[in-house]
Amino acid sequence: AFQENEIKLLTAEIEHLKNFGCLGVSPSLEGLRDENAKLKYRLNFLQKSLQEERSKTAKSMININSCLQEIFGAAIQAAYPDLENPPLVVTPSQQPKFGDYQCNSAMGITQILLKTKEQKVSPREIAEKISKNIPANECIEKVEIAGPGFINVHLKKDFVSKQLSSLLMNGVQPPAVGKRKKVVVDFSSPNIAKEMHVGHLRSTIIGESMCRLFEFAGYDVLRLNHLGDWGTQFGMLIAHLQDKFPDYLTVSPPIGDLQAFYKESKRRFDTEEEFKKRAYQCVVLLQSKNPDFIKAWELICDVSRKEFQKIYNCLDITLIERGESFYHEMMKDIVKEFEDKGFVQVDEGRKIVFVPGFPVPLTIMKSDGGYTYDTSDLAALKHRLCEEKADILIYVVDSGQSVHLQTVFAAGQMIGWYDPKVTRVAHAAFGVVLGEDKKKFKTRSGDTVRLIDLLEEGLKRAMDKLKDKERDKVLTAEELKAAQTSVAFGCIKYADLSHNRLNDYVFSFDKMLDDRGNTAAYLLYAFTRIRAIARLANIDEQMLRKAAREEVLILDHEKEWKLGKCILRFPEILQKILEDLLLHTLCDYLYELATTFTEFYDNCYCVEKDRQSGQIVKVNMWRLLLCEATATVMAKGFDILGIKPVQRM
Numbered sequence: 001a002f003q004e005n006e007i008k009l010l011t012a013e014i015e016h017l018k019n020f021g022c023l024g025v026s027p028s029l030e031g032l033r034d035e036n037a038k039l040k041y042r043l044n045f046l047q048k049s050l051q052e053e054r055s056k057t058a059k060s061m062i063n064i065n066s067c068l069q070e071i072f073g074a075a076i077q078a079a080y081p082d083l084e085n086p087p088l089v090v091t092p093s094q095q096p097k098f099g100d101y102q103c104n105s106a107m108g109i110t111q112i113l114l115k116t117k118e119q120k121v122s123p124r125e126i127a128e129k130i131s132k133n134i135p136a137n138e139c140i141e142k143v144e145i146a147g148p149g150f151i152n153v154h155l156k157k158d159f160v161s162k163q164l165s166s167l168l169m170n171g172v173q174p175p176a177v178g179k180r181k182k183v184v185v186d187f188s189s190p191n192i193a194k195e196m197h198v199g200h201l202r203s204t205i206i207g208e209s210m211c212r213l214f215e216f217a218g219y220d221v222l223r224l225n226h227l228g229d230w231g232t233q234f235g236m237l238i239a240h241l242q243d244k245f246p247d248y249l250t251v252s253p254p255i256g257d258l259q260a261f262y263k264e265s266k267r268r269f270d271t272e273e274e275f276k277k278r279a280y281q282c283v284v285l286l287q288s289k290n291p292d293f294i295k296a297w298e299l300i301c302d303v304s305r306k307e308f309q310k311i312y313n314c315l316d317i318t319l320i321e322r323g324e325s326f327y328h329e330m331m332k333d334i335v336k337e338f339e340d341k342g343f344v345q346v347d348e349g350r351k352i353v354f355v356p357g358f359p360v361p362l363t364i365m366k367s368d369g370g371y372t373y374d375t376s377d378l379a380a381l382k383h384r385l386c387e388e389k390a391d392i393l394i395y396v397v398d399s400g401q402s403v404h405l406q407t408v409f410a411a412g413q414m415i416g417w418y419d420p421k422v423t424r425v426a427h428a429a430f431g432v433v434l435g436e437d438k439k440k441f442k443t444r445s446g447d448t449v450r451l452i453d454l455l456e457e458g459l460k461r462a463m464d465k466l467k468d469k470e471r472d473k474v475l476t477a478e479e480l481k482a483a484q485t486s487v488a489f490g491c492i493k494y495a496d497l498s499h500n501r502l503n504d505y506v507f508s509f510d511k512m513l514d515d516r517g518n519t520a521a522y523l524l525y526a527f528t529r530i531r532a533i534a535r536l537a538n539i540d541e542q543m544l545r546k547a548a549r550e551e552v553l554i555l556d557h558e559k560e561w562k563l564g565k566c567i568l569r570f571p572e573i574l575q576k577i578l579e580d581l582l583l584h585t586l587c588d589y590l591y592e593l594a595t596t597f598t599e600f601y602d603n604c605y606c607v608e609k610d611r612q613s614g615q616i617v618k619v620n621m622w623r624l625l626l627c628e629a630t631a632t633v634m635a636k637g638f639d640i641l642g643i644k645p646v647q648r649m
Contacts, residue, residue: 007623099144106149187225206428249337349367373404401429462513544628597627
């Protein structure tokens with residue numbers, strides 16, 4: 001509306017300037033021409049951006065829940081104009097007899113009227129008043145009042161049918177989320193010289209999926225890997241490198257097992273006093289940027305990077321490395337800024353900062369002048385807020401770091417780096433991975449499970465499962481390999497993402513590879529079956545596209561209606577996750593969609609065949625389009641979760 005108004009004003013202004021030129025009143029003809037050109041440029045820009053916005057909005061999938069909230073918000077405002085912030089509760093109905101959605105605001109309004117105005121009005125009376133004030137709209141067929149004041153909403157069939165046709169013609173489009181924002185996501189973050197273990201699995205999988213969701217929604221996403229690539233541990237690693245590979249500057253050292261190398265250097269650090277002293281000297285020389293020590297540090301980092309990348313390639317993870325070393329030069333300024341603003345106290349030589357509401361202070365400088373994790377985390381926070389200009393900043397870090405991160409965020413707020421009303425800074429915490437004995441997931445010898453071993457075990461078990469199902473007899477070698485990686489890595493990711501990230505979860509290959517219940521194995525099989533329906537009916541993509549333009553999706557059967565509504569809930573599911581960052585909601589939705597599809601397919605013939613000959617007698621194209629819409633939404637859901645389906649399984 002603002003752009004349309006500005007276009008009108010600019011058009012009038014250009015006409016006004018033209019008239020000036022015609023009348024020959026020309027105090028500065030060049031000036032008028034310049035002004036005219038500027039206005040035309042601005043007009044063209046606005047018209048183009050308005051056109052793009054309209055095109056984007058037209059293609060966006062409508063969030064039906066949001067539409068109904070707007071409608072009922074307007075109805076409540078009209079019915080009770082004096083009520084401030086009235087409750088607005090719209091949810092999908094759990095049973096068909098209660099309509100398609102329910103507005104449950106009347107009970108809350110009853111309480112508010114009683115408390116603020118001392119008016120005793122029954123919820124049913126309020127529900128009736130709200131219903132009478134519902135504005136004209138394209139989606140509601142009728143409303144009914146049930147029980148104490150529930151407003152049951154019945155959607156128009158042609159509205160749902162049109163939305164499904166739009167989905168089929170435009171593909172799965174993101175819900176309209178307003179202004180394009182910058183999102184920075186900090187995830188994975190292993191330590192150099194240590195192997196990635198099962199504890200890194202959750203951060204890596206959850207962070208990748210969050211990035212995919214924000215990218216799909218149209219945000220500008222920066223994916224950061226905050227590697228532990230700086231600190232005192234590098235002193236002992238470099239000292240050990242010098243002893244074991246004295247010619248490391250000219251000949252690349254063949255460090256095969258960096259974990260063993262780390263353990264050797266740690267053992268020497270703990271038992272050899274002379275080695276320990278030299279390790280501390282190495283830290284000083286590294287921090288003073290001595291070229292030989294920087295080279296040693298880079299060699300160790302490169303060995304780790306290659307190992308990390310193997311895992312990232314397996315799991316299809318994309319990250320930009322920005323470890324602690326990146327922020328090292330900024331730490332001095334961080335300390336000075338806190339000192340200049342009077343937040344620093346000195347405690348036994350340490351410089352500490354107390355943040356209101358948090359009992360443990362942040363240590364921003366040690367007594368020996370060295371920096372800490374607190375300093376590097378503050379430097380990272382400031383850089384992301386002030387240099388990267390993040391509107392949304394998400395840390396995908398385990399729950400054990402919760403108090404530390406909340407203290408760092410509060411310190412950033414205290415010093416004025418951001419306003420939480422404007423910038424969202426969130427800790428997307430997650431629980432630990434447990435073994436089937438409900439204890440921390442370990443190997444039989446009690447060691448932490450290496451992530452690469454876990455992924456290899458997943459591949460082996462997935463192949464065993466496929467061979468048990470005799471898939472190796474019907475798939476080509478290439479198809480079998482694709483199915484193996486799809487099932488193995490898809491199941492590992494889904495087992496994590498399908499649990500509420502705030503809880504611990506039990507890692508079980510047997511459960512995650514089960515093709516019954518809410519597992520990736522079940523969903524991947526369901527997806528390939530849905531995709532096969534049109535193929536087996538000899539209907540290709542071109543025929544489906546033509547049908548999407550021409551066919552009306554009939555939703556007369558209760559199972560067609562149920563499936564159609566379920567498909568269209570996708571945008572509201574995504575919107576909820578953008579707000580609460582809980583990805584298991586998407587997994588629950590995909591499982592519900594797959595089971596709703598099964599109900600539809602069992603009750604509604606898509607392709608009718610002759611019982612004797614097996615020849616196709618009739619293809620119910622509108623039902624094939626429902627199959628296609630289901631598969632399209634499932635494919636986008638898989639993509640957000642980082643799962644790769646295959647055409648044949």
